Amino acid sequence: MMFPLPRLFSALQLLQPWMLIFGLGVLIPILIHVWNWNRQGVIRWAATGYLELAMQRLSRRMTLQQWVLLLIRMLIVSVLAISLAAPIWELSSGVLRSQRSKSVLHVVLLDASYSMQTQVNEVSNFEMAKGLATRLVDDFPSDDAVVVFMMHEKLTEVLPQPTADRSVILNEVELLFPSNRPSRPRSCLVELSNHPLVRSEAMFDQTDIHVIGDFMGDGWTVGAQMSDALMAIEEKSQLQFHSVVDSSCSNHFVKNIRSDSPRWIVNTPQKIDVEVQQIGGLDPQRTLVEILSDQKVIGSRSVLLEPNSSETVSFSIEFSQPGQKKLTVRLADDQLLIDNRRYFLCHVVEKYNVLFVEDRYQSSRFLQLALAPEPLKSSFNIRRTDSKDFFQQQPDDFDVIFLDNVRELTDGDVTRLRRFASQGNTVVIFLGDLIDRDRFQNSWSQPAGNLPGLPIDLVGIQSPDQIKIDPLDYLSPILSEFRGNPSSGLTELPIWSYHKVNFDTEDDRFRVDMALANRDPLLVTCRMGKGLCILMTTASSSIAKDRDDPLVSWNAIETSPVYPPLIQELIKVAIDVSPALKFLVAEKLGGSFEDFIELQQGVIRSERGVEQNLVWRQKNGIVDWSADALSSPGFYKLEFSSINAQHAVDLAINIRNTDGDLRITNPEKWQSPVDATAEVSRETEIRFQVYQFFLLGVGVLLLLEGCLAQWFGRGR
């Protein structure tokens, strides 16, 4: 099929059109030609008879040759100028399709949500979108049909009947104005994909959908549902996004939010650091950072942000009532709503709940004493239990569980402990004389299901003559307070026996906090899921004794003045693990909890009331649940209900702290069915080929010119 020539030339675009100025070089051969004829001196000639005869013979042919050479030389300069202008032949998109004599429908979809009223330099984004739409419509082939839609909360028809009359289209676009409604792009795109014009393949051979908007707001966040919507629409049509956001405008976003501890004590001030970043812009800008608790502003700070820099703002917050608190940090005066909020859950307690599990009565009393010397004034609520009775305890009621020289734990108990740790809590294990090596390893080392293991190998009990402690440069957070205080006695702890342990030193889950002089680990921290397991390879006190005659204690560390602060630092690290369920947008959700009552329904519900059903499996009182990734950040509630009970957990969903800039809303960068990178690379390839063709043309013309000049000149 022949391509209509005008279409082909309209598809030829130049990336550097200013280079066409070299096209003026065509004047060079003309000027040389004219100059040669004009500058020729008049000479007086005698042999005019010969000359006349020769010219009679050659006159017409010579003139023709000169014009041919002139034309070729002009062509060489012109083609060279075009090739310098980096020509691309956009046959990949619009033109190729239009060459096929197909009937093409262009759907112009304008975002008319309230965010489009954002003004930059007194021009609103919606006005820019209208201008862009006008240019697009002008660029469409004249025989292509066009329809116009608007979207905000729902899809609105503006020009539902396909028409090729440009004046009608442009008049309709000119009359449009934005709404005060939020944007719900996903539902609008789904609605559009089901529209008869788009759905019916009989009416048009091809449908191009041009979405023009600012791509701001929660609705544009990439998620599974948005991906599905995009995929559905891509099956039937070509989707193209046109952003009207000025790339030079600045954007603030909350990069991170940090707290001293995720578990807060009532009436105790806690420090919250909010890191705010500005992207883009040329001048410093002031923005207001507000922190809200349950929709109420509890603190605000103004911060001056340099372009492309970040600032950290600190808030001191305290709560008088225990319970789960929802903290929201937001920025005022920002152009992009999606990234100026962070959601943070904190658990405010009256006291930290610590459970001590022991096999020998009162064996953990020194630990309890170190933790809470004055129980009434302490911030720790301590409970102890025998290992046999551990099954009666609900691990989720505690913040930290200590296992002190525990021999008897059923596999079920260990599983509950491992689940407890993997959900973001800490289990502290002190070994001792009662530990059975095989039983310990069988219970702990291997992962079970989705529960992580503790791959530590107990080699055997070691009792060297002299033991010295190596604090390993105090790099561990547990020991960091002892740095610079060598006389604290930490290195002189009286230890005589310990379990030698082996583990994979390359495994980055492990961290040795403290070791012995012979490099055997003494205190080891291991990540288990979202929580921790802290293992002390010796006993918690001198109560642990070898059963030989005479009885020999494993250590006497409780007698050391460094013992209480060491345990305090250890518990500080142990409780600094957030038990809250924290997930990211577009991240697969999942978890487990303990419930022996048969569940009937499980949903995840946003604050706006949007529900999504959960998938769960209940076995042996353990509920494993999962859900599709969420598309919008915010607070969610996980709700499971049974016949007579309800189990609810709060979730905080945030966008990634690296995603909070304008670029994330650029549809071309979405990891979605809209694969813009493939299109770009294809165009680049075609552009390169066209460029080569033109250079090849220059070469051929040069060769031709040389041959012709030689042929015409005969021996020049």
Added chain:
Amino acid sequence: MDLSPTYLDPKNLSDLKDLRLRTNQIVDGLVNGMHRSPFQGHSVEFAQHREYVAGDDTRYVDWKVFARTDKLHLKQFENETNFCCWLLIDQSESMSYRGPQEPLSKFEFASCFAVTMAWLVLNQRDAIAMATFAESVASLIRPSDQKANLFQIVEQLSRTELIGKTSLSSSLQEVAVEAQHRGIVLVLTDCFDDFESIAGGIETLKKRGHQVKLLQVLDRSELQFDFSMPLKMRGLESGAEFSVDPVMLRKAYLDVVKKSRDQLVHYCQSHDVDFFQFRSDMNIATAIRWVIRGRLATERQYELG
């Protein structure tokens, strides 16, 4: 009177001192000379001896002198006649052309040639006559074997104004009327005339019994047409202007020149006329040597290049 070395170059004269212009046919002379006279029974008295030169008739070698001196001498007798050499020089405007960086114009070359030839002829006691012509004879110096004729020739040539077009036919007819005695006629022209006109003029002279030598004088650029840039050429005689691209025209031009020359050569060979083509930058002595030794243009074509 200016006997300028432009016309008589001592080096040329030195080179040519042994040459004698001889006719290869019977000529009419008023006085005795070294050429065969059609008139029999005149004085056969011994006049003088002279050295033998190549080409002399061995019948006149004085063998007694040879026996004594071992050198060849000729006996000269009073009854030999002399001949008249007519120098016909084209003074049309086209003869004034001198190519870039050329030492002489065509007319200057022809003048030098003519004066040197006159000197040579007078030196061998033959008579010399000269006429300049364009559309008709413009000036005429009658035959004389006196040295004074040489000065007249020089004077005439030096004051010749080059105007008009060449018309060999009418000019040579006029000369033929003046040159009643048979002799040698050297026609120095660029031959920028109709072939019929050239042929008609030569034929008139031939009918008078003259030995005709046609000497075509051309400039180097007229022969090679080696211009590189486009030119506007204005005809010296016609005044017509031509815009030409020499690079493209050269082949056709050279073809025309060759064709014209071949036509002249063919005509001259068939009518017993010596034809020579000279380039104006050529050495005069060489040119005269060629004429005297009668080498035809066809034989030295390669030398002109």
